[in-house]
Amino acid sequence: MSFILPSLTYSYDALEPFLDEKTMKIHHTKHHQAYIDNANAALIDLPEFSNLPVIELIKKLNHLPNHKKTILRNNAGGHINHSLFWKYLKKNTILQGSLKDAIEYNFSSISSFKEHFEKTAISRFGSGWVWLIKHNNILSIVSTANQDNPLMGIDISGTNGYPILGLDVWEHAYYLKYQNRRLDYIRSFWNVVNWDEVYAQFNQV
Known part of the structure; x- marks a missing residue:
């Protein structure tokens, strides 16, 4: 199972003027995609980990081979963090x-x-x-x-x-x-x- 870039539920300009369209597009399609690509590449020769959902993978970093631990800490971490971040964003909701x-x-x-x-x-x-x-x-x-x-x-x-x-x-x-x-x-x-x-x-x- 390869990680894929999650689709946003809103347009890149939906959070203007607070988060600008250009940043959102680059952030999502370039930065987040790069974390996904790097994580997928690191998992190619780790079949016992490659089928885990990312949220489970990051809980098992200490079980990874030492030469894979840092790259997956950074890139699987980048994938889960951004996947959560996009969900936290929406205008006009109320804390209650x-x-x-x-x-x-x-x-x-x-x-x-x-x-x-x-x-x-x-x-x-x-x-x-x-x-x-x-x-x-x-x-x-x-x-x-x-x-x-x-x-x-x-x-x-x-x-x-x-x-x-x-x-x-x-x-x-x-x-x-x-x-x-x-x-x-x-x-x-x-x-x-x-x-x-x-x-x-x-x-x-």
């Missing part, structure tokens, strides 16, 4: 219900949650991701380097939990529109969060 209650319980208020998320994202040195994760029914905000994902486990990603929301803070995600203004990009994210998807993930785990 049990998810809103849980965020307020864990972070005191919605504004405190957003402030913590933004601070974590802006503090990520270099490339990486910021996540809202659920673990043992507790919500927390964490950051991972490069294309690491919390599902890889604490010994690899430095954290552990199921991501229910994530933001890509690699420069390729925002530089055409925001240049070095990462904080502007991070704050624009609140205008395109697909809270319906986050709610679905919150209730799934």
Whole structure:
């Protein structure tokens, strides 16, 4: 089974003016596709791993041969992270219900949650991701380097939990529109969060 680029459920310009059409198209068709191509190439001679869904593969990185571990950490990681990211994006959805209650319980208020998320994202040195994760029914905000994902486990990603929301803070995600203004990009994210998807993930785990 080869990984394939997931189709988006919206057009590349659907998130304007917050995420621009050109960046979205390059991000999806070039960056994400490259992770998929590299992961597929690395799995050709690993039949015992090549049929795993990507979400299961990244949980088994420590079982991979040493010469394959880094390339699949980076590229299978890039594939799952972006596959999740596209689902988290949609304009005009509302944070409500049990998810809103849980965020307020864990972070005191919605504004405190957003402030913590933004601070974590802006503090990520270099490339990486910021996540809202659920673990043992507790919500927390964490950051991972490069294309690491919390599902890889604490010994690899430095954290552990199921991501229910994530933001890509690699420069390729925002530089055409925001240049070095990462904080502007991070704050624009609140205008395109697909809270319906986050709610679905919150209730799934």
